[in-house]
Amino acid sequence: MIQELSYVGFASPRFEEWRTYGPDLLGAMLKSDGPDGAIRLAVDDINYRIAIHPAEENEFRYAGWGLANETDLHAYVGQLSDRGVVVRWAEEELCKEREVAELAWFQDPWGLRHELSWGKTATPNSFQPGRVMRGGFVTRDQGLGHVVFQVPSLMEANRFYADILGFRLSDRIITDYFNVRFYHINGRHHSLALSELPGHVGFNHLMLEYENMDDLGRAIDLLKRNDTEIMQTLGRHTNDLMTSIYITSPSGLQVELGHGGLVVDDLSWVARTYNKASYWGHRYSETAQSRPAGIINPIN
Template sequence: MITQLAYLGIASPKYAEWRDYATRLLGAVIAEDGPDGAVRVKVDDKGYRVAVHPAEQDELRYVGWDCGNETALRSYVAELRGKGVELHEGGTDELKERQVAELHWFADPFGNRHELVWGQFSQPNSFFPGRPMRGRFVTGDLGLGHIVLIVPDLERANAFYADTLGFRLSDRVKSDIFNLRFYHCNGRHHSLAVAEIPGMTGINHLMLEVESFDDLGTAIDLFTADPDREILLSLGRHTNDLMTSIYVQTPSSMQIEYGHGGITVDDLTWVAGNHDLPSIWGHHRSQAYLDGPPGIFRTVAAEGTGG
């Protein structure tokens, strides 16, 4: 089983701008560059959590999922093979680059690459924020945070992520405008969500959670003062995970949700619900939000590939 979101890899022509962006605005730090010059962002004791590779255009490259340990990863890989998922084993160079002990990858039905790993490199007490922070990022057993993927067909996505991969449904947001499902794989309300946009796939945002409400407030001050990086969705609170957050621009077209105070769920008692709105209050759209692409997208054929 997948136990947490381990890391995320994107590519962008503006990869170098992440060095300043991630430290000065997010409070993250920059780890050693990848072999291709990728800028690597560190938010906790793991070697790095986000890699931004150099490329001609913005791309979602891979999502890394931790499966806990060798035994659990191998039995999960066998289980997925039994369900017809085509898995490939990562080579030595890939393991070294991702800083993991073992890696198996597959493409989801829409062609997005997911990597199953264990043994991600971690160095105790190695994280010190890139800007003054009262607390740290909320990671540990809850993983890096959450990602929201864009999928062309929500039912098909649900069949794959929930029925095949085993993500547990947290709840959904469905209205005339919104159609999303949220899934958990640990106590975090969701590590993965999928939003339906016909004909498209990609990533809308990565959520990073901070322990201290003041660090969210400081982020609002810093982004407000920065002429180059807009707040895309104003301070607001989500209906489902009760995260208080802002959504901000990055140097690439992927957004970051910078949040505080999300709830955790317990499978023994949690009952999936349905919400008709994503937010209780706030999360008002800025002009930059309306102008810009809300994420890294590419078109995908209706029936897709892989699986």
């Protein structure tokens, strides 16, 4: 089974701006560029977990999901194939680019690309924050963070991601304005969320979690200096208890920066339905009301 969100990849005409946005604001560590010139960022001792490739338009490229070892990867690929998912094994060149031992990939029903791998390269004691920080990022057995996809049908998406891929429901939030389901694969409350947007598909946001609240506060203080706008103000979510803020990025996607997320235990966890997203805060800014919240495209 999948055990973590291992890495993510995007593409953008403004990819070069992540060379400063990543370290100076987020606190990530700038690593060597990818073979195509992609900006690559580390948030822990894994050599890199975020890549922004050069392109003419903003794009979500791939989500990389990590499995424990080669036995688990091959067994999982076999299970997906038996359930009708077309899975392709990557050539050695792509494995080297992603810095993994083996890699297989597939697309969801709307064309979003997912990569499965094991053995992502790490260098012990190598992570150095890109700016002054009191701590680091919450990763380790919780993986990179979480991703949120916009999907045209939540019912169909749940059949694919839960019933076929094996993501486990944490809970859901249903309001007059949105319908979102949250899924976990480890102790992190959710590594994946699916939000329904009929007629559209795309990427909403990437969440990174700080170990220390002060590092979240410092990021907020640095927004103006880094010409970055707030999409949703500081607030605390009802379901995962994360205190967070949503901000713009140079490349269309939102970034949620948070602290204090809930850790779930499958032995005792019971999924709930919430009718509001936050206890307080998370107010939409004028910027959020005037621009798309993510890299979203209509389905042809």
